[in-house]
Amino acid sequence: MGINIINDPFKNKGTAFTKQERKDLGLEGLLPPYVQTLDEQVKRVYAQFQTKSSNLEKRLFLMEIFNENRTVFFKMFSQHVVEFMPIVYDPTIADTIENYSELFVDPQNAAFLSIDDPEAVKNSLRNAADKRNIRLIVVTDAEGILGIGDWGTNGVDIAVGKLMVYTVAAGIDPSQVLPVVLDTGTNNERLLKDPLYFGNHHKRVAGPKYYDFVDHFVKTAEELFPNLYLHFEDFGRDNAANLLNKYKDQITTFNDDIQGTGIIVLAGILGAMNISKQKMTEQTYLCFGAGTAGAGITKRIYDEFLQQGLTAKEARKHFYMVDKQGLLFDDDPTLTPEQKPFARSRSEFANAAELTNLEMAVKAIHPTILVGTSTQPGAFTENVVKEMAAHTERPIIFPLSNPTKLAEARAADLLKWSEGRALVATGIPVADVKYNGITYQIGQANNALVYPGLGLGVIASTASLLNDEMISAAAHSLGGIVDPNKPGASVLPPVSKLNVFSTTVAKAVANSAVEQKLTRTEITDVDQAIADTKWTPQY
Numbered sequence: 017m018g019i020n021i022i023n024d025p026f027k028n029k030g031t032a033f034t035k036q037e038r039k040d041l042g043l044e045g046l047l048p049p050y051v052q053t054l055d056e057q058v059k060r061v062y063a064q065f066q067t068k069s070s071n072l073e074k075r076l077f078l079m080e081i082f083n084e085n086r087t088v089f090f091k092m093f094s095q096h097v098v099e100f101m102p103i104v105y106d107p108t109i110a111d112t113i114e115n116y117s118e119l120f121v122d123p124q125n126a127a128f129l130s131i132d133d134p135e136a137v138k139n140s141l142r143n144a145a146d147k148r149n150i151r152l153i154v155v156t157d158a159e160g161i162l163g164i165g166d167w168g169t170n171g172v173d174i175a176v177g178k179l180m181v182y183t184v185a186a187g188i189d190p191s192q193v194l195p196v197v198l199d200t201g202t203n204n205e206r207l208l209k210d211p212l213y214f215g216n217h218h219k220r221v222a223g224p225k226y227y228d229f230v231d232h233f234v235k236t237a238e239e240l241f242p243n244l245y246l247h248f249e250d251f252g253r254d255n256a257a258n259l260l261n262k263y264k265d266q267i268t269t270f271n272d273d274i275q276g277t278g279i280i281v282l283a284g285i286l287g288a289m290n291i292s293k294q295k296m297t298e299q300t301y302l303c304f305g306a307g308t309a310g311a312g313i314t315k316r317i318y319d320e321f322l323q324q325g326l327t328a329k330e331a332r333k334h335f336y337m338v339d340k341q342g343l344l345f346d347d348d349p350t351l352t353p354e355q356k357p358f359a360r361s362r363s364e365f366a367n368a369a370e371l372t373n374l375e376m377a378v379k380a381i382h383p384t385i386l387v388g389t390s391t392q393p394g395a396f397t398e399n400v401v402k403e404m405a406a407h408t409e410r411p412i413i414f415p416l417s418n419p420t421k422l423a424e425a426r427a428a429d430l431l432k433w434s435e436g437r438a439l440v441a442t443g444i445p446v447a448d449v450k451y452n453g454i455t456y457q458i459g460q461a462n463n464a465l466v467y468p469g470l471g472l473g474v475i476a477s478t479a480s481l482l483n484d485e486m487i488s489a490a491a492h493s494l495g496g497i498v499d500p501n502k503p504g505a506s507v508l509p510p511v512s513k514l515n516v517f518s519t520t521v522a523k524a525v526a527n528s529a530v531e532q533k534l535t536r537t538e539i540t541d542v543d544q545a546i547a548d549t550k551w552t553p554q555y
């Protein structure tokens with residue numbers, strides 16, 4: 017029995033089991049005699065961590081600790097958030113997803129569900145939960161992992177990684193979460209040919225069979241875990257919005273790429289407005305890469321224009337989208353439902369036929385905001401940036417494609433090409449940039465800065481739905497943390513304060529749920545409800 021506890025990462029205390037616990041739990045003789053404190057354990061493990069040289073090695077080491085002892089892992093993570101985030105999460109997580117089979121040591125308490133075995137869904141979820149009270153699932157079908165595409169069952173890592181950030185940022189109890197991967201096949205030829213690949217060796221199943229399988233999973237999860245908050249991550253462009261639209265008014269659910277990214281970009285633009293002292297509704301917005309994230313962000317910013325008093329007709333005039341084919345026009349039969357509302361009429365431009373790339377579009381439109389979610393590295397060229405900067409004092413430029421190798425531009429280049437005028441945020445963390453004697457702090461417009469607080473607010477308030485009011489409240493709550501008058505100020509709060517502002521976001525979201533009477537239980541004190549929900553790593 018003692019061995020079982022040592023092998024259970026939710027219960028294991030390792031060398032910190034007291035003499036009495038060792039006696040009671042049948043652990044005598046299974047551990048060296050000295051009883052360590054949690055702090056001593058963390059110090060020891062962090063020293064081991066520091067001997068690792070590459071980020072991949074560091075991540076693999078941290079995952080071993082995660083597999084053994086969640087308390088030590090999260091205590092250490094919480095002390096080194098800025099250092100660990102890019103290792104545990106994006107961008108290093110992309111390497112572990114691409115090499116999942118080669119690096120595999122442990123399934124990390126995830127649930128692996130296969131479209132070829134729908135009858136097993138219920139038992140699989142039950143087995144993975146192992147009688148734990150699951151309040152939060154991150155599910156992926158891994159068709160659109162970050163910007164690296166289709167990774168089949170390997171994508172389970174993104175669900176595990178997103179959940180780790182929930183805990184370190186917002187104190188979500190790690191024993192109440194479940195990562196889930198839906199293996200519906202893969203169109204990744206490299207995986208299909210790889211004898212080591214752990215997933216189903218067939219093409220992705222599409223159409224009704226796919227939607228039925230997802231629905232079967234959703235219904236079963238809702239039945240097994242009645243207080244569930246269901247987070248969708250990295251589904252493909254054809255399915256992500258459909259699934260969100262199907263479930264958002266029925267269950268407590270969230271799509272991170274559409275909604276989470278929308279929140280963080282809105283918060284970043286509001287931050288940029290504080291710095292430039294300009295008005296949001298006077299901006300011209302260009303979305304580059306109008307897929308899941310791009311269209312989700314555009315919709316969020318557009319809704320903000322409406323909230324700030326513009327009519328739908330007035331607001332639309334401020335928005336443009338560029339995708340593979342160039343500027344999107346309303347006569348294009350390949351537009352997605354999410355792109356359609358923002359497509360323009362050819363008659364607006366004398367040279368519509370020439371607007372087939374970003375540079376030509378920027379020349380014709382004079383955007384003041386350019387947000388990249390295109391997976392096209394280097395797409396924000398010097399010419400594009402100079403052209404944009406020629407027509408606006410403080411160009412707002414967010415190259416958001418992840419991981420690092422796919423970013424549309426580097427922050428340092430954007431500042432150089434705009435002579436320090438660009439207001440920049442990136443998808444992955446970047447170091448400060450020095451330019452002309454000013455140190456620029458670069459905001460990280462990654463949904464990781466908001467989804468944990470959002471989730472904490474939803475879970476603590478027992479909200480039955482996550483609606484647009486709550487989402488807007490989350491975006492607006494991130495203001496006022498950065499001093500906008502400091503030269504080189506960032507448009508977003510720093511990751512070093514992730515823990516603090518996650519609670520700020522949670523309060524805004526929970527208050528909104530309470531005001532709208534969307535909670536399942538009566539919440540009289542939001543702050544208390546949040547404090548009661550939060551888990552801290554301690555024995």
Ligand SMILES: NC(=O)c1ccc[n+]([C@@H]2O[C@H](COP(=O)([O-])OP(=O)(O)OC[C@H]3O[C@@H](n4cnc5c(N)ncnc54)[C@H](O)[C@@H]3O)[C@@H](O)[C@H]2O)c1
Nearest residue numbers: 162163253305306307308309339340390417418443462463
């Ligand atoms: N920073 C963040 O928080 C965050 C959040 C979500 C997504 N992202 C990043 O955004 C990128 C896109 O993710 P997604 O989920 O929206 O993927 P997606 O596949 O749904 O969308 C990508 C879009 O880019 C378009 N595109 C491809 N090549 C292009 C080109 N040459 N020019 C213009 N557009 C082109 C595609 O047609 C598609 O519409 C990824 O790199 C992802 O990591 C970042």
Ligand SMILES: O=C(O)C[C@H](O)C(=O)O
Nearest residue numbers: 106162163273418462463
């Ligand atoms: O995972 C991330 O780093 C952000 C985002 O969800 C993405 O898909 O790129």
Ligand SMILES: [Mn+2]
Nearest residue numbers: 162249250273
């Ligand atoms: Mn994502």
